[in-house]
Amino acid sequence: MNMNHLVLKLSLVFFIHFSTTAQQSIDIKVAELLSKMTLEEKIGQMNQYNGFWNFTGPSPEEGDAKVKYEHLRKGLVGSMLNVRGVRDVRSVQKIAVEESRLGIPLIFGFDLIHGYKTVFPIPLAEAASWDVKAIELSAKLAAKEAAAAGINWTFAPMVDITRDARWGRVMEGAGEDPYLGSLVAAARVRGFQGEKLNAPFTIAATAKHFAAYGFAEAGRDYNTVDIGLNTLHNMVLPPFKAAADAGIKTFMNSFNDLNGIPATADAYLQRDILKGDWGFEGFVVSDWGSIREMMDHGYARDRKHAGELAVLGGSDMDMESSIYINELETLLEEKKINLAHIDDAVSRILKVKYELGLFDDPYLYCNEEVEKQITGAQEIVEASLEVAKKSIVLLKNENNILPLRKKGQKIGLIGPLAADKNSPLGNWRIAAENNTAISVLEGMQNYKDNRLSHAQGVRLVEKVPAGFHEEVAINTTDKTGFEAAIALAKKVDVVVMVLGEYGFQSGEGRSRTQLGLPGLQQELLEKVTMANPNVVLVVMNGRPLILNWAAENVPAIVEAWHLGTQSGNAIAQVLYGDYNPSGKLPMSFPRSVGQLPLYYNHKSTGRPGAEGEDPGSVFWSHYGDEKNSALFPFGFGLSYTEFEYTNFQLSTATLDRSGSITAFVDVKNTGAVKGKEVVQLYLQDPYASTTRPVKELKGFQMVELAPGESKKVSFIITEADLKFYNAKQQWDAESGIFHVYIGGNSLVKNKRSFELN
Ligand code: BGC
Numbered sequence: 001m002n003m004n005h006l007v008l009k010l011s012l013v014f015f016i017h018f019s020t021t022a023q024q025s026i027d028i029k030v031a032e033l034l035s036k037m038t039l040e041e042k043i044g045q046m047n048q049y050n051g052f053w054n055f056t057g058p059s060p061e062e063g064d065a066k067v068k069y070e071h072l073r074k075g076l077v078g079s080m081l082n083v084r085g086v087r088d089v090r091s092v093q094k095i096a097v098e099e100s101r102l103g104i105p106l107i108f109g110f111d112l113i114h115g116y117k118t119v120f121p122i123p124l125a126e127a128a129s130w131d132v133k134a135i136e137l138s139a140k141l142a143a144k145e146a147a148a149a150g151i152n153w154t155f156a157p158m159v160d161i162t163r164d165a166r167w168g169r170v171m172e173g174a175g176e177d178p179y180l181g182s183l184v185a186a187a188r189v190r191g192f193q194g195e196k197l198n199a200p201f202t203i204a205a206t207a208k209h210f211a212a213y214g215f216a217e218a219g220r221d222y223n224t225v226d227i228g229l230n231t232l233h234n235m236v237l238p239p240f241k242a243a244a245d246a247g248i249k250t251f252m253n254s255f256n257d258l259n260g261i262p263a264t265a266d267a268y269l270q271r272d273i274l275k276g277d278w279g280f281e282g283f284v285v286s287d288w289g290s291i292r293e294m295m296d297h298g299y300a301r302d303r304k305h306a307g308e309l310a311v312l313g314g315s316d317m318d319m320e321s322s323i324y325i326n327e328l329e330t331l332l333e334e335k336k337i338n339l340a341h342i343d344d345a346v347s348r349i350l351k352v353k354y355e356l357g358l359f360d361d362p363y364l365y366c367n368e369e370v371e372k373q374i375t376g377a378q379e380i381v382e383a384s385l386e387v388a389k390k391s392i393v394l395l396k397n398e399n400n401i402l403p404l405r406k407k408g409q410k411i412g413l414i415g416p417l418a419a420d421k422n423s424p425l426g427n428w429r430i431a432a433e434n435n436t437a438i439s440v441l442e443g444m445q446n447y448k449d450n451r452l453s454h455a456q457g458v459r460l461v462e463k464v465p466a467g468f469h470e471e472v473a474i475n476t477t478d479k480t481g482f483e484a485a486i487a488l489a490k491k492v493d494v495v496v497m498v499l500g501e502y503g504f505q506s507g508e509g510r511s512r513t514q515l516g517l518p519g520l521q522q523e524l525l526e527k528v529t530m531a532n533p534n535v536v537l538v539v540m541n542g543r544p545l546i547l548n549w550a551a552e553n554v555p556a557i558v559e560a561w562h563l564g565t566q567s568g569n570a571i572a573q574v575l576y577g578d579y580n581p582s583g584k585l586p587m588s589f590p591r592s593v594g595q596l597p598l599y600y601n602h603k604s605t606g607r608p609g610a611e612g613e614d615p616g617s618v619f620w621s622h623y624g625d626e627k628n629s630a631l632f633p634f635g636f637g638l639s640y641t642e643f644e645y646t647n648f649q650l651s652t653a654t655l656d657r658s659g660s661i662t663a664f665v666d667v668k669n670t671g672a673v674k675g676k677e678v679v680q681l682y683l684q685d686p687y688a689s690t691t692r693p694v695k696e697l698k699g700f701q702m703v704e705l706a707p708g709e710s711k712k713v714s715f716i717i718t719e720a721d722l723k724f725y726n727a728k729q730q731w732d733a734e735s736g737i738f739h740v741y742i743g744g745n746s747l748v749k750n751k752r753s754f755e756l757n
Helices: 003-018 026-036 039-045 063-073 086-099 123-128 132-147 168-172 178-193 229-245 267-277 303-313 324-333 339-356 368-374 378-391 440-445 482-491 521-531 548-553 567-575
Strands: 047-050 079-081 107-110 206-210 250-253 283-285 393-397 410-414 451-455 461-463 494-500 535-540 556-559 643-650 660-669 675-684 696-705 710-718 736-743 751-756
Touching (some): 026 339, 039 339, 063 086, 086 107, 107 339, 123 378, 178 696, 206 267, 267 303, 378 567, 440 451, 451 482, 494 521, 521 535, 660 736
Parallel strands (some): 250 283, 410 494, 494 535, 535 556
Antiparallel strands (some): 393 556, 660 710
């Protein structure tokens, strides 16, 4: 760099950093900076690259990496993803800030799906806690650990509603319900972003995948989505709206096409709804290569056309397609897009960078000492244990086989996941070290007085996948461990079997058509149960599995998901009764793949059949070979104690539009130990201008009760709770009768009614 260049650059950097006074708003700073930028530099801000070479080594000479490096130096990159760790972040940021003409800082993005180095439970598991404070804390601490490693932006939360367990990405979301999903979405936004984005260790969050990605046909990842406006507005959009209302800074669009238009180019979604109706002022990033993929969708003619469609559709930043950087200038010359599109996108991106404080300090939180102190800090590990315990759902517990006794009882721990230190980390744990989870074996070994023996029984995978990119090969032939496991089962009082999915069996690209216990595990379970019927099944998984046989033949089932770093400790504390489980399922567990998609908030149909009765003919909405109902429904979960619901009342029988109704119920702990219950409120609009779900969750409260203790729980219902996207395509509440249900899961039958004037 020659001297003149250096002086010019320094003075520009000086200008950018110091010419604005504290009083001037970010919008003015953005406008000023924008006016200094060349077209090439503007387009550069809309370009995001993946980091894949060692920035601290010699600069790359060839290929893709060389281009990226050159682009960084020329200010043609707005953001990097997957560059992490203070050393790497600083060295890349240094190129942008010190070598590019304007020195505009990069924003560093990363997928914090459930933690950074310290892994929290998968989001589906955390949703099972129904504890939004715990979920907020999980996001906050993930942000802290990642921010200390130089990250300023996360591609989370995933707020897709998921109804089909075949789809591997159900693990990343909060399940099938838009109300629970909205509360979880807002909690995660608050957790990641904090009160103010420039507060220490806060990062920008992303609501993804906009929209309807969770409705991929037949649960096959990346597949077509064809749903009506009714489902889109009432089911899919609410959690996105909640994230926008919580002040989220960015959105990511999705790989799927929605009703014929790839989401990446969907102006109805991104321009009309998001940036229009919702007044969203942040920016939209594409999903990985999703701009280019519009050619494969059969929607874009070529790369240039894809760029045009994406810009017009409202995508502000191009993740890894390299289309914006190569095509937008030409598109502008050809008047296919105009400068206002580009200025708007760039302003949105710069605004978030200003809000984060990157212009004040491009090396935000980059301090090796602090990074060391915060990585794996006790407060983070403890929070991950707390939320892991809260995420566990007790699905069955006959004859109080659980909790286990801490002394005296001979326990056999069996199963391929019992000693596994990797699977509990689940998918999407890119910053974590492999094999760093506490296994169930280790967790149980902390109980020193127990009489614990262990046998693997069977291997789950043939070959341990190296990570994110490999398909998992399941063992379907080698049964050599069966004999020892069966022999162990015969010798003990209780068997704990830890079965389920390998850590990378769910997640992106991990769709499955069979949802039983994978590989030889079902056979092992049956043989062990034959040898000793006192079996406690602990299931580890990233999605609802089909557990019919276990539900009939095994006395206890504990849903333990992939719980992260502290998995084994959390599970052991539940098994031994040091923690009384209170989790409730955020997704219905099917009886058969043939039932999918399966969700509690379905419509009635014209032929619903009489509940529990044989309607006397075949002509009703049902299967000839399976029940309609879930094996374990949404909202379901047991405790080591029991709860009784009595005195259910409404404060009045009519609701004025400006008023409210209070629904009360007494909840009593009728068992012998202290416990927590998630009390759930469901509403039903039995007749409306469009058909409505048979039940919709509209409130819940967690109560903790000592044995014999009773509490009055109340919910306030207002017009806002009754609104839906109706036949006039308006968000409104329609006059008429409404039913109210309060209970411990979505099957609750006891109802009261009121009328909306
Ligand atoms: C996923 C996104 C993710 C992105 C960046 C894509 O494959 O769909 O959810 O944020 O990669 O890692």
